[in-house]
Amino acid sequence: MAIRKSTMQEQVAAAIAAIEPSDRPVVTFHTVTGPSPWLMSQLGLIGQLFVKYYFVTLTERVVVVHHASRMSNRPKELAFVIPLEQARGLVTQVDRGTLWSSLRFQFPGEEKPTRLNIGRYWRTELDQFVPALTGVSITA
Template identity: 80%
Template sequence: MAIRKSTMQEQVAAAIAAIEPNDRPVVTFHTISGPSPWLMSQLGLIGQLFVKYYFVTLTHRVVTVHRASRMSNRPQELVHVVPLDQARAAITDVNRATLWSSLKFQFPGEPKPTRLNIGRYWRNELDTFVNGLFGGGPAVPPQAQPVANPYQA
């Protein structure tokens, strides 16, 4: 069971290298989908039916989303691969909070955006992800600009 952040990131990097050996991760973070984690924790095991665990990784070419194992925190199957330009347009409502930050990600083929909750433990990686995706590379497409970037002073 991977508990250390560095171990989880190495496992995701190995999963990405197995798919695309020429691409390497810039940043990876662990996230939980669904409504508020506070609400889901109050519902106990029933609440666990409504959430999914993911690893979101920004590489030099794409954003990858791997499903994460509930028990071992290991990356499982690759769920989505989104080119950087599409990822910039697909991410909205970035909310950086004290304990649980969140963002909405419009996964390809899904009818509406999925809320991804990021725990405080992964907040630095979230900051790096948002700055790397929106701060570097080509300009942000106009449809992604209505979301204010809370990471800029």
């Protein structure tokens, strides 16, 4: 099971290299979908049925979204590959919180934006991702 952030990022980089060897990851973070993680934790196993885990990676050319394993924190199958030009306009409502931050991301084919919850452990990567993609800095 991958516990260290660097190990998870290496695994995601290897998964990206397998599909596009010439592209290089800029920043990767782990995220959980759904409403508040606090609410989902109160619902226990039932709450886990309503959330999905992803790795979101900004590369030099695209934004890559992999499903993440709930148990091992490893990247699984590819969910989306979005060109940078398209992805720049898909991020909205960035909220940088103390323990959990969130942003809305409009996945292709989805009716409405998906809330991505980012834990404090990955805040540095979120602080890099949003400005690198959108050109807008995050304020606390």
